[in-house]
Amino acid sequence: MLIRRRKGWEIAESQATPEHLFFKRRDVLKAAAILPALAALGVAPSLADAFDDPSRALYPAKRNENFVLDREVTPERITAHYNNFYEFGMSKTIAEAAESLKTRPWTLKIDGLVETPQDIAIDDLLKAMPLEERLYRHRCVETWAMAVPWTGFPLAALLARAKPLGSAKYVRMETFLDRTTAPGQRQFWYPWPYVEGLTIEEAGNDLAFMVTGAYGKPLGKSYGAPLRLAVPWKYGFKSIKSITRVSLVAERPTSFWEHLQASEYGFWANVNPAVPHPRWSQATEEVLGTSGRRPTQIYNGYGEFVAGLYTSMEKEPLFM
Ligand SMILES: Nc1nc2c(c(=O)[nH]1)N[C@H]1C(S)=C(S)[C@@H](COP(=O)(O)O)O[C@H]1N2
Ligand SMILES: [Mo]
Secondary structure, three states: OOOOOOOHHHOOHHHHOHHHHOOOHHHHHHHHHHHHHHHHOOOOOOHHHHOOOOOHHHOOOOEOOOOOOOOOOOOHHHHOOOOOOHHHOOOOOOHHHHOOOOOOOOEEEEEEOEOOOEEEEHHHHHHHOOOEEEEEEEEOOOOEEEEEEEEEEEHHHHHHHHOEOOOOOEEEEEEOOOOOOOHHHHOOOOOOOOEEEEEHHHHHOOOOEEEEEEOOEEOOHHHOOOOEEEOOOEOHHHOOOOEEEEEEEOOOOOOHHHHHOOOOOOOOOEOOOOOOEOOEOOOEEEEOOOOOOEEOOHHHHOHHHHHHHHOOOOOOOOOO
């Protein structure tokens, strides 16, 4: 059998840009309809609750009240079952498939331009970091949005452990690679593993948060356990899940979606209602679990925290 490896530019549009194509309102409605039945069987709200997580005693963590929402927290029964996690499939209903992800043992590697490169077992990291809860908005580039009580620690605290060198300009992050447990990774036209990146200034901003829990419990697998990023002023694809490696680097890394379609999913990806995606408007959003649409805010409403990062960068396409 002949298998032809396609080049990036040969990828059919339906494969290169599925982020929006697989977004179907009826998926949410279907999920919402089935949940009461699951609850009656004792399966809801999160399948992950069945997994005996060794870090359970660390939760719930104290809430940091500096981060306030302008909307209700989205119910866990919705957010745990409506996900983007291409490692487990291109639909929004990957929660069950993601249960095959083994989150222990889990080692985070920190390497590159740092004084102290290290491999840390996730449970040692969790004990060493100051866990807190933050209520964050999340805005997917596909225009759905949610609000989640994440638990975790500032990315800056993680970087401080490894002591970045002066030559480090970017933080590159990588997801696990395991074609056996993650069927999506057998789809060779994607540039696995999932990679994302921030500038070192962005990574040092207090809003950049390493997430280890949600809803007062260890993070469920569908959210990207045991460690994911939350950068709520950027489109959701920047918030990389199930991180195994953080590298301090000199060159700007090419992220997963940027590699597939740079004109639609750029490096910066700052939320901006005034700059449409090439194929749809970003002016409004649908908050999962609510009806109607609401206006999207610049930097997803986090301008007071992050706008200063981008002064004198007018030439950069900050909002792609
Ligand atoms: N490794 C990995 N991280 C990922 C993704 C992914 O497919 N794989 N999807 C991204 C996108 S597009 C979004 S919107 C969020 C979704 O997070 P949620 O499923 O917790 O809502 O995860 C982001 N992080
Ligand atoms: Mo997304």
